[in-house]
Amino acid sequence: MPTMRRSLSFLLAFSLALxxxxxxxxxxxxxxxxxxxxxxxxxDRVTNQIYxxxxxxxxxxxxxxxxxxxxxxxSVGPVPDASGINTxxxxxxxxxxxxNGGNNWVTVVDLPTGNTSNVTVGxxxxxxxxxxxxxxxxxxxxxxxxxxxxxxxxxxxIDGTSNxxxxxxxxxxxxxAVAVNQVTNRVYVSNGNSNNMTVxxxxxxxxxxxxxxxxQPGGGIAINSLTNTIYVGNPGSNYVTVIDGATDNTTxxxxxxxxxxxxxxxxTNMIFVVNKNDDxxxxIDGASNTVVQTVPVGTTPDGPNVxxxxxxxxxxxxxxxxxxxxxxxxxATTTVNVGTQPEGASVNGVxxxxxxPNYGSNNVSVIAGASxxxxxxxxxxxxxxxxxxxxxxxxxxxxxxxxxxxxxNCGIPxxxxxxxxxxxxxxxxxxxxxxxxxTGENQPVASTxxxxxxxxxANAAIVPAGYQGAVSVYVTDTTNVILDIxxxxxxPASNTYQFYPLxxxxxxxxxGADGELGGxxxxxxxxxxxxxxxxxxxxxxxxxxxxxxxxxxxxxxxxQPLGYLTxxxxxxxQPTVSTLNNPTATVVANAAIVPAGTNGDINVYAxxxxxxxxxxxxxxxxxGTGGFSMxxxxxxxxxxTRQSGGSFVDEKTVNVGGSACAPPSxxxxxxxxxxxxxxxxxxxxxxxxxxxxxxxxxxxxxxDGFITSNMAIVPTSNGSIDAYAYALTQLILDIxxxxxx
Numbered sequence: 022m023p024t025m026r027r028s029l030s031f032l033l034a035f036s037l038a039l040x041x042x043x044x045x046x047x048x049x050x051x052x053x054x055x056x057x058x059x060x061x062x063x064x065d066r067v068t069n070q071i072y073x074x075x076x077x078x079x080x081x082x083x084x085x086x087x088x089x090x091x092x093x094x095x096s097v098g099p100v101p102d103a104s105g106i107n108t109x110x111x112x113x114x115x116x117x118x119x120x121n122g123g124n125n126w127v128t129v130v131d132l133p134t135g136n137t138s139n140v141t142v143g144x145x146x147x148x149x150x151x152x153x154x155x156x157x158x159x160x161x162x163x164x165x166x167x168x169x170x171x172x173x174x175x176x177x178x179i180d181g182t183s184n185x186x187x188x189x190x191x192x193x194x195x196x197x198a199v200a201v202n203q204v205t206n207r208v209y210v211s212n213g214n215s216n217n218m219t220v221x222x223x224x225x226x227x228x229x230x231x232x233x234x235x236x237q238p239g240g241g242i243a244i245n246s247l248t249n250t251i252y253v254g255n256p257g258s259n260y261v262t263v264i265d266g267a268t269d270n271t272t273x274x275x276x277x278x279x280x281x282x283x284x285x286x287x288x289t290n291m292i293f294v295v296n297k298n299d300d301x302x303x304x305i306d307g308a309s310n311t312v313v314q315t316v317p318v319g320t321t322p323d324g325p326n327v328x329x330x331x332x333x334x335x336x337x338x339x340x341x342x343x344x345x346x347x348x349x350x351x352x353a354t355t356t357v358n359v360g361t362q363p364e365g366a367s368v369n370g371v372x373x374x375x376x377x378p379n380y381g382s383n384n385v386s387v388i389a390g391a392s393x394x395x396x397x398x399x400x401x402x403x404x405x406x407x408x409x410x411x412x413x414x415x416x417x418x419x420x421x422x423x424x425x426x427x428x429x430n431c432g433i434p435x436x437x438x439x440x441x442x443x444x445x446x447x448x449x450x451x452x453x454x455x456x457x458x459x460t461g462e463n464q465p466v467a468s469t470x471x472x473x474x475x476x477x478x479a480n481a482a483i484v485p486a487g488y489q490g491a492v493s494v495y496v497t498d499t500t501n502v503i504l505d506i507x508x509x510x511x512x513p514a515s516n517t518y519q520f521y522p523l524x525x526x527x528x529x530x531x532x533g534a535d536g537e538l539g540g541x542x543x544x545x546x547x548x549x550x551x552x553x554x555x556x557x558x559x560x561x562x563x564x565x566x567x568x569x570x571x572x573x574x575x576x577x578x579x580x581q582p583l584g585y586l587t588x589x590x591x592x593x594x595q596p597t598v599s600t601l602n603n604p605t606a607t608v609v610a611n612a613a614i615v616p617a618g619t620n621g622d623i624n625v626y627a628x629x630x631x632x633x634x635x636x637x638x639x640x641x642x643x644x645g646t647g648g649f650s651m652x653x654x655x656x657x658x659x660x661x662t663r664q665s666g667g668s669f670v671d672e673k674t675v676n677v678g679g680s681a682c683a684p685p686s687x688x689x690x691x692x693x694x695x696x697x698x699x700x701x702x703x704x705x706x707x708x709x710x711x712x713x714x715x716x717x718x719x720x721x722x723x724x725d726g727f728i729t730s731n732m733a734i735v736p737t738s739n740g741s742i743d744a745y746a747y748a749l750t751q752l753i754l755d756i757x758x759x760x761x762x
Contacts, residue, residue, distance in 0.1 A: 047346060047355050051089045051387040056080045059378035059385060060102065062367040067108045067466050069369065069681050070132065071376050073385055074101050074115065081115055081130060086372060087681035089387060093135040097128035105149035106132065107156065110181055114158050116146035127160055127177075129184050140184055142177035144168050148198040152206065152223060156181035159208050159221075161192070161199035170195065176210055176219075178226055188226040192219040200242040202249065205266060211238035211253055218253060218262075220269060230269050235262050241283035243292060247461055247488050248307060252292050254280035261294055261303075263310050272310050276303035284334075286327045287461035288488050289349060293325045293334050302336060302347060314352045318345045328368040328375070329462050330485075330655040333391045335375050337363040344377055346391055359386035370463065371655045372681060395650030395761075396438050396510035397517030398641045400567040400616040403589050403598040404431035406442075407504035414449060415502055420495040422460045423504065425486070435490055437509035439653045439758075441614050445479040445503040445599060446496075448472050453497035458656065459487030464495060465656035467755040469694060471728045472500075477602040481612040481732040483510075483692055483758055485653040505598040507614050508567065510651050518566050518641035519648030520760045522690045522736035525709050525716040526558030529635035532575065542577045543627040550591055551635065554621040558637055565617050565640035569734050573610040573634040573719060574603050574627070582606045584628035590618030595626060603631070608704075608722040612732040614641070636718040638734050639690065649689045649760035657682035659693070660754040668700070670749045674711055677756070678740025684759045686740055692758040696730040697723050699750040706750070708733050711741035723750070734760075 058077030065072070069086035079099045083092040098117025106113045113130040125146055126139040143162025150159045158179040164170040174196025178188040193212025196219070201208045206223035218238060220230040237257030244251050249266035256279045263272040277296025280303070285292045290307035300322055304314040319338025325347075326335045332349035339362045346355040360379025363386070367376045373390030406429040415421045425440060426433045433440070446452055452475065454468035470480040484492050494502055511517055529551055533539040537552050553559065553568065574583055583603035589596050601611040615623050625633060642648065659680045662669060677691055678684060684691065697706055703726065705719040721731040735742050744752060 046389050046391050047357060048389060049357060049359060049386045050389045052360065053084060053089055053091070053385045053387065055082050055378070055383060055385055056094065057383055058380055059383065060364045060380055061104060062365070062376040062378050062385065063104050063106055063113065064367050064369045064376065065106055065108055065132065066369050066371045066463065068111070069372060072106070072113055073378055074104060076100055076102060079117070081113070083132070083135065084385070086369060086374060095130055095135045095137050097137070098126050098139070103147055103149045105151040105158065107151045107153045107181060109153045110156060112181060114149050114151065116149050116160060125162070127179065138184055140179055140186060142186060143175045143189065146177070150199045150201045150208065152201045152203050154203045155206065155223060157223060159199045159201060161196040161210055163195050163197060165191070174212060176208065176221065190221055190226055190228060193217050193231070197239065198242050200244055202244050202246050202266060204246040205249060207266065209242055209244070209251055211235070211242055213237050213239065218264070232264060232269055232271060234271060239281055241281055243283040243285040245285040245287050245290065245307060247287045248290065250307060252283050252285060254283050254294060256280060261305065274305055274310050274312060276312060277301045277315065282324050284325050284327050286329055286332065286349065288329050288459060289332060290488065291349065293327060295322045295325055295336060297322060302334070304352070316347050316352050316354065318354070319343045319356070323365050326366050326368050328370050328373065328390060330370045331373060331391055335366040335368060337366045337377055339363055344375065344388060355391070357388055360384050371657045372683060373654070394512060395652065397513050397519055397644070397650050398508055398510055398567065399517055400508045400614070400641065401432060401506060402593050402616065403505055403507045403596045405429055405503070405505050405598050406431055407502065409501045410447065414499050415494060415496050417496060417498040420464070420493050422491045422493045424489050424491045425506070426490045431506055433506065433509055437486055437490065437511055439483055439485045439510040439651070440492065440506055441508040442482050442484055443479055443505040443507065443598070443600060443611070443613065444469055444482055445477065445602065446470065446472055447477050447501040447503070448475045449499045451475040451498055452500045455500070455502070456495045457482055457484055458493055459485040460491035460493045461488035462655065464493070467656040467658065467694065468696070468730070470730045473728060476604050479599065479601050479611050480730050482694070483653065483732070507616070513644065513650070519644045519650060520569070520639055520641055520690065521648055522639040522760070523558065523637055524713060524736070525636060525638045525718045527634065527718050528553055528556045528558050528637050529633060531632045542630055542632045543625065545630045546626070546628060548595065548624050548626045550622050550624055552620065552622045559640070563640070563642070565621060565642055567614055567616045567641040568623070568637060569614055569639040569641070571610055571612050571636040571638070571718070571720065572600055573608065573722065574601065575608050575632040575634065576603065576606045577630055577632040580606050581629055581631065583631050587626045588613055588615050589624050590616040591622035591624050592619035595624070605725065607725045610719060610721045610731050612734070638736065649762060651758055651760055653758040654684070654756065656755050656757050658753065659756050660752060662751045663698070668749050668751050670746050673744045674741055675744060675754060676741050677737065682756050684756065685761060687761045688737060688740070688759040690734055690736045690760040691742065691756055693733045693735060694730055694755045694757065695720055695733050696728065696753040697721065697746070697750045698728050698753070699723050699726050699748060701726045702748060703750045704747040706752070707745045708735045709743055710736045710738055711743045712739055715743065715745055
């Protein structure tokens with residue numbers, strides 16, 4: 022069975038055309054009129070644009086996912102029936118199998134502008150696959166160069182830079198589908214009439230193998246690049262052929278009648294197969310190659326399409342005008358009525374929206390994705406999971422995955438659904454940026470931290486568990502990476518805690534008068550106990566089990582670097598971890614979730630003398646009234662003032678609920694990665710709930726004018742937050758989760 026996963030209901034309702042429904046999950050929240058005969062929707066998760074293929078009109082329409090407004094309509098080849106996009110170059114490729122005097126083509130669309138050009142390929146181009154890493158586009162031509170289809174099919178290789186065919190590769194009879202594994206750079210072509218699959222080396226454009234034993238392989242090819250396994254449906258014999266990408270050895274798995282679409286979820290290693298003739302979906306366990314569940318769906322099903330962040334599967338049923346959602350954990354189903362003759366269901370895993378072209382009613386239904394099971398916090402003694410200085414650094418331009426429950430002897434169970442981490446980089450020279458995300462999901466267009474001057478730097482992050490509990494780390498430049506953990510999130514149980522928001526408030530300031538929560542400054546290499554419950558920031562009588570805090574160090578004396586700062590609960594041994602570093606002797610902040618120690622106290626250790634500020638925005642305790650659970654989401658950009666609004670100073674209100682990320686209206690706090698890009702010194706940024714007075718706290722500091730990031734848990738009461746910048750800056754807010762009932 023797959024592990025517990027997370028999901029999010031993005032609930033911003035837009036009213037278009039005929040409906041105006043409330044913002045709730047698993048309902049149609051908008052119906053958008055499009056062209057004649059819509060048959061496909063291509064989602065660009067990076068730009069949140071959706072491209073609708075209108076087969077009868079021979080057009081492609083660009084819909085803005087944030088507003089559901091049509092941006093432009095462009096003409097493509099007659100009867101378009103295949104497509105692909107390159108999210109790196111922002112180009113779309115739309116194939117037409119219509120024969121026009123022997124000329125068959127792919128229309129290349131510059132997606133931001135809608136400008137088009139045509140590239141001539143083979144006869145009856147039926148499938149398009151894009152390798153965004155190499156910028157090569159592969160087009161399967163059913164009939165090669167023979168309109169009567171008596172010769173072998175071919176694959177046209179298009180160079181994405183020059184928009185020209187640079188190679189034509191002979192495949193088998195009736196080449197119906199093409200797919201590419203971007204990790205291995207191998208291309209797979211199913212040949213329906215020769216009952217085989219052609220394997221192409223993408224680096225040399227040569228055929229390196231022909232896999233036999235298939236039976237009328239259809240258009241369904243799924244690739245799990247994590248396991249290097251390929252899945253192809255065989256409608257002629259009702260089985261799925263499983264191909265080991267390393268050896269090309271095959272295994273057949275019997276499924277239902279006329280298996281069509283196939284898709285893999287790399288995070289759970291489950292494969293979903295639509296059986297068109299018996300109206301079911303077969304679920305294959307990728308580890309054992311066995312069918313573990315058969316799920317009845319609607320009539321004449323099409324798809325499936327997997328939403329990996331939520332572990333939900335969507336199947337459009339043209340025969341009864343519905344879309345069925347399958348829960349990837351329980352296999353329970355939910356039916357949503359859509360337009361006439363739906364043709365597939367395309368998912369934006371970032372915004373959790375599903376787009377359904379309705380061929381018979383010439384419109385697109387927009388469905389709000391499913392709600393998730395709640396997750397609650399389990400605190401652990403801060404512990405070091407990963408330190409690549411003990412091995413090899415992560416190479417620049419590459420990513421590395423870490424199965425966290427197996428590392429560091431930190432006691433993290435395999436059932437952990439998300440991790441509360443501190444990420445520290447020790448660059449070899451400089452680091453453009455680092456990104457961390459669940460292994461198996463798409464790498465997000467978001468950064469966790471930057472170190473353009475090569476300093477040691479840390480940032481907190483809450484990261485969902487991916488395939489086998491792993492997280493992936495990408496770095497633009499070669500760097501060592503350290504991962505420390507202070508807790509994890511799991512389904513509610515007897516040992517899990519809910520989050521209780523507090524108005525952001527300053528607990529400790531050692532620059533003030535001497536006292537338990539004041540001066541003097543921290544002495545070098547001398548632990549200090551802070552009795553946080555003595556602060557008026559925490560209402561009397563509360564019994565926090567862990568705190569959500571922000572730590573800021575201010576050099577004292579001025580110009581004094583700080584090797585590292587470590588925080589842990591009183592009553593436990595000092596752990597071998599760090600919370601933050603300040604090698605350049607500026608003002609540095611970092612967030613951390615810290616378990617409460619004896620009498621609710623925490624310990625702080627500074628390697629060098631420094632002043633210290635501690636702010637609180639909430640705490641974790643046993644579930645009860647006013648407590649909230651956590652819902653992680655695929656990272657999504659709520660705000661980027663470089664794209665809208667420009668630099669600002671003083672106060673700015675951010676409508677998070679009304680952003681393209683559209684978290685639900687019942688969110689009580691958001692989990693952000695906040696990044697400032699100031700033109701010069703920017704002493705501090707403060708984030709707090711909209712509608713309340715600006716608190717005397719800071720979220721991050723950039724006195725030195727460098728790009729600076731920090732995780733921030735920000736309470737909200739109305740879907741908005743406020744930001745105050747002491748000096749001119751650009752601001753980026755990426756959301757990675759929220760707390761709600």
